[in-house]
Amino acid sequence: MRDTFKKHLESNLNMLQDSRLLLAISGGLDSVVLAHLCHQLNLKVSLAHCNFNLRAAESDADEDFVLQLADDLDMEVFIESFETENYAKEEGLSIQMAARELRYTWFQELAEQLKFDYILTAHHADDNLETFLINLTRGTGLEGLTGIPEVTGKIVRPLLPFSREALKVYAIDQNIAWQEDSSNASTKYLRNKLRHDIIPILKQMNSQLLQNFQTTISNLQDSQDLIDDSVVRIQKKLTTAEDDQIKLDVLKLKQLSNPKAYLYQLLKDFNFTAWNDVVNLLDAQSGKQVFSSTHRLLKDREFLLLSEIASETDQAPIAIQKSDQEVVVPFGTLRFEHVTAIMDTGNTTIYVDAEKLVFPLILRKWQEGDVFYPLGMKGKKKKLSKYFKDEKLSLIEKEHIWILVSDDEVVWVVGKRADDRFKVTENTTKILKIDLQ
Amino acid sequence: MRDTFKKHLESNLNMLQDSRLLLAISGGLDSVVLAHLCHQLNLKVSLAHCNFNLRAAESDADEDFVLQLADDLDMEVFIESFETENYAKEEGLSIQMAARELRYTWFQELAEQLKFDYILTAHHADDNLETFLINLTRGTGLEGLTGIPEVTGKIVRPLLPFSREALKVYAIDQNIAWQEDSSNASTKYLRNKLRHDIIPILKQMNSQLLQNFQTTISNLQDSQDLIDDSVVRIQKKLTTAEDDQIKLDVLKLKQLSNPKAYLYQLLKDFNFTAWNDVVNLLDAQSGKQVFSSTHRLLKDREFLLLSEIASETDQAPIAIQKSDQEVVVPFGTLRFEHVTAIMDTGNTTIYVDAEKLVFPLILRKWQEGDVFYPLGMKGKKKKLSKYFKDEKLSLIEKEHIWILVSDDEVVWVVGKRADDRFKVTENTTKILKIDLQ
Structure with missing residues (x-):
């Protein structure tokens, strides 16, 4: 595992070698193994641990564990304590979304202030497959099936090609201890179902499941690239930006092979959910409109006009x-x-x-x-x-x-x-x- | 079920109403229910049943069952007996591929000779999801995830939006009998694993699984449409057909956002499997070549030349x-x-x-x-x-x-x-x- 990890870094993530890295660590198997691997390869890593105070004593035990680990590996460590439940209530978020927001905001701040070059997270191949399957059960599109990218901005996920099993084998082999997380959040529930009931059977059906899955998402990412190309081209051809609005040419749109598909691609970043209504605008009377939480799409003669909804103030x-x-x-x-x-x-x-x-x-x-x-x-x-x-x-x-x-x-x-x-x-x-x- | 089926036909498959239809019937739940539904809606249907002689007495029982059903529903019926195992040996095919080839060839011949307008098969939503998951375990791309089309040429699959469960409920409710198939072909094994061990758990995770899945494959089909558009455009831009060969402009190809993805799309119909070798040709010396079972791709200065491999004779x-x-x-x-x-x-x-x-x-x-x-x-x-x-x-x-x-x-x-x-x-x-x- 250490050698494959090293090779993977050398060929794909070489920029990590001489950078200041901040490793997001929960105390669970994945991030603890990542910390050990980074330590063995002499990467310049500091640890950052969030205590979300959601599991009382268990949360504190995780914090103590991380402090001890930092001591053992002789790594700098940052700990931050959050009142996650309050924040979730105030912001009208799920606990899970709140924790996510708090975590990433804090990591980014730390990286900014203390000049870390990259933030490492311990997502691995099984996370990717689980996300794929969860999105599948909920209904999704290509975006929901292309997996987590290895690099997004400052965030790097160096364990993405590795299976949870490989991490576990390595941890046991190296006598590495980690904290088990007993939390029961709703996607935790879904992930546990997948992890224990579904993915093992899929692996029985094909022992190369995870490797094949990597191939699949790589192919799907290629497909997404082709789509991005064609959307950029279509955007140039039939949209114009005017003042605060974007104007889409309905006649040109309707001449495309699949107007609905293009319309979706052109508008997918504007939070629309009523896609049928959006598509129906193509043939609607002038004046008809569809709203998203942030935007409005208005049929105006031969155009669709997209504009931001002005806030009340x-x-x-x-x-x-x-x-x-x-x-x-x-x-x-x-x-x-x-x-x-x-x-x-x-x-x-x-x-x-x-x-x-x-x-x-x-x-x-x-x-x-x-x-x-x-x-x-x-x-x-x-x-x-x-x-x-x-x-x-x-x-x-x-x-x-x-x-x-x-x-x-x-x-x-x-x-x-x-x-x-x-x-x-x-x-x-x-x-x-x-x-x- | 009958009413939803009727509505589905009226809005999506109206061409079936006054056409001569040939229904591929095995005697199993799916095709028997389809036969009953067509009968109730007074469609002009004849039955076609293949006896593959793979399960001895059971195969003959299926044949008898279909004959009786045709009699009950007052439908014309065609039966053909195949020596599937011999054919598979002769042609070097798996039993399953052989049966598939025999079946479709015969249906097409029947349709041709007796002037049937469409051939109906009983594929349903679960078949689609099973195929999706099987392809996923094996590694696939967008093509492997977009599902079976409702219409391909003469072949129409009117049950595609319906779940196996809906068919079964209907059959039981209407006192419709069918034959259970005890066959154990290898994908049968995979399909049974999915059907009994995996899909029920996915349905627990999300009770709308099948509806959401329909949305997913419809979205993926939209994505495929966009890709097809962009490939047609790129094909025009950088390939020329000359005599017996297709010439791809390597320099133009390498200027694209994702040359590998385009190369795959341009060549996917030519049976290549060594895709890494194909991609490496872009930077290879003149004279390097990669073969598929039917074609050769040759690097020739700034071009890739695709040509059919001449047969020995x-x-x-x-x-x-x-x-x-x-x-x-x-x-x-x-x-x-x-x-x-x-x-x-x-x-x-x-x-x-x-x-x-x-x-x-x-x-x-x-x-x-x-x-x-x-x-x-x-x-x-x-x-x-x-x-x-x-x-x-x-x-x-x-x-x-x-x-x-x-x-x-x-x-x-x-x-x-x-x-x-x-x-x-x-x-x-x-x-x-x-x-x-």
């Missing part, structure tokens, strides 16, 4: 005081300046008669029913909705429109059109320049 | 008698004609002095050491190998060269160059025209 009205010179708003910065002459006008700058304004001005999203007197239209009143229609704004563009109002009268449809009532006239004595940056 | 020398007017050869037909004047010459036609020829002429592959006197080179002798080099023939082109010899003297490097010694001169009295078509 981003939508709230903003009061602007007479003394404000600069106000940061969700879409930029508004600058207010008293000037003596009108210089450069344009969509992002207006000049108004300061004495007609009633402070605080309010900057808010427009609403159905809002009206204004477009500058240059001889004092004719117009509904904002009508104005937007005439300007052929898309639904999403409309939703991004803010208006600046004075005593609930529109001063500026920001970035679009000033109101006639506040314009600078021959009677104006104080000119206020308002500028969007 | 195609390579054997051919004797041509004086009386022959037309001889069929591996690369076309040679025509011999006595003429009085030289008309049109060219690469595929030569004129020779008939009296200088010694019959039988021999048409054979060229060999290292062969020499000739190229026509028009003033009687200078030249090694064929040198001639080919000067002509910049690729290795594969060279191997496809045949020569026509008279008393072991080259008359014609066929399709390339005539020999000076046999040319028509002023002294020639009999001109023989030799023409390759």
Whole structure:
């Protein structure tokens, strides 16, 4: 085991040789064996152990075990204690997700602050197969079957080609002690079922199971590479990024061999779950939309428009005081300046008669029913909705429109059109320049 | 079950409604239930049963059972008896492969002769999951995980969305009898392990296992579609078909994100197994080659050349008698004609002095050491190998060269160059025209 491990490092993970490594250690078989292997190969390793305080005395015993191990192997060790249950409650996470988040955040912080080059975790081939099978029982796609990568950013998993059995044989052979974990989390339950009831039978069916499985996931990763290529190409062909939104060309999408498959690939990072609804948008009426937790996909004539859902605070009205010179708003910065002459006008700058304004001005999203007197239209009143229609704004563009109002009268449809009532006239004595940056 | 089946047919397999159908029936649960369902929906079904004579009395009992069923359901029935073991021995196949080949050949023949539109088989969701898991234990790629298609050519599998359990519940509920199969073929053994030991536990882990599995394979099929797209595109970009060979541009291949993955996709239909050797060809010296059972891949400067391996009989020398007017050869037909004047010459036609020829002429592959006197080179002798080099023939082109010899003297490097010694001169009295078509 030590020799194969050494060879594996030399041919695939050579960058570990002269790096500062932080090894995530639980005290269980896998990470303890990894610590011993690193020690034997004289790698520069420090240990990091999380005490999640989820198993009372047992958690503390693990901590003591890790301290003793660090002492035995003469390794630096970091221990951090977490109130995992509280954190999970506060963040609305499962205990397991909470522990995961706490663990990785802490490791990354440690690595950052103490200049570790890599974080090592002890995932092995059986973990990979178990994850594959768990994802299979839940329903998945290619992403769920390609396994854990050996390297992701700073995180390296050097035991990935090795089976749990090989680790155990090595530990027993070398008289290495480890802590058994009695925890019973729900995936622990699933993993135990797989570990004890299913994988042994699969190994009876084919003694080369784990090697064959490595081949399988390597083949599937190759497939994923081909898909990534074709998605990049399609993305260039039929999407355009505009301001805060991504525009997908529906006609081009529908000409592809499998529009649904491409749509999934193009949108998979945006947290959608109602994929049937997403696909149905292709043939839906303009105005139909589907939401994910973070994004919205809107059918707008021959396009699908993808945009982030603005958070509630981003939508709230903003009061602007007479003394404000600069106000940061969700879409930029508004600058207010008293000037003596009108210089450069344009969509992002207006000049108004300061004495007609009633402070605080309010900057808010427009609403159905809002009206204004477009500058240059001889004092004719117009509904904002009508104005937007005439300007052929898309639904999403409309939703991004803010208006600046004075005593609930529109001063500026920001970035679009000033109101006639506040314009600078021959009677104006104080000119206020308002500028969007 | 009957209603869901009906709905499934209406929405996905509507073409079955008014077609002539041939149902492959073993007598087991799956195919018997399918026969009953088709009967209840008044589909136009005939039965076809293979007696493979592998289980003595039991095989005959199955045959009797099917005859009785056909009678009960008032369906036409075809029975064919096979000497499966002999056939397997003769063809060097496993019993299972032999049975499979016999079965499908017969079904296709029946369908052809008696004008059936579709052949129905009773594969169901559990078959699909079992195949997935068997492939997984053996090591596979995306192709091995995308399941059996519902329709392939004439073959339709209308039970694919249904679980074995649903079929069994229906059979018991409807008092439908079936034959139990006691056979013990090796995949039967694997399938039984899966069926009894593994899949039930996976179902405990997730009660929606089979539905989720359908989602998974549908997602994987989508992934396969994307890959097929990208392979078609890459094929256009970097392969050219020339005569009997396909030429792959190595430089372009190596610029791709994952050359190995593309190479696999481009060559997967040509029976290669030594994929590492295939990939190593990319960086190998000119002249290196890898063979599959049917094809050869040859590194030739900046190209990989794929060609079919000629069979031994195609390579054997051919004797041509004086009386022959037309001889069929591996690369076309040679025509011999006595003429009085030289008309049109060219690469595929030569004129020779008939009296200088010694019959039988021999048409054979060229060999290292062969020499000739190229026509028009003033009687200078030249090694064929040198001639080919000067002509910049690729290795594969060279191997496809045949020569026509008279008393072991080259008359014609066929399709390339005539020999000076046999040319028509002023002294020639009999001109023989030799023409390759």
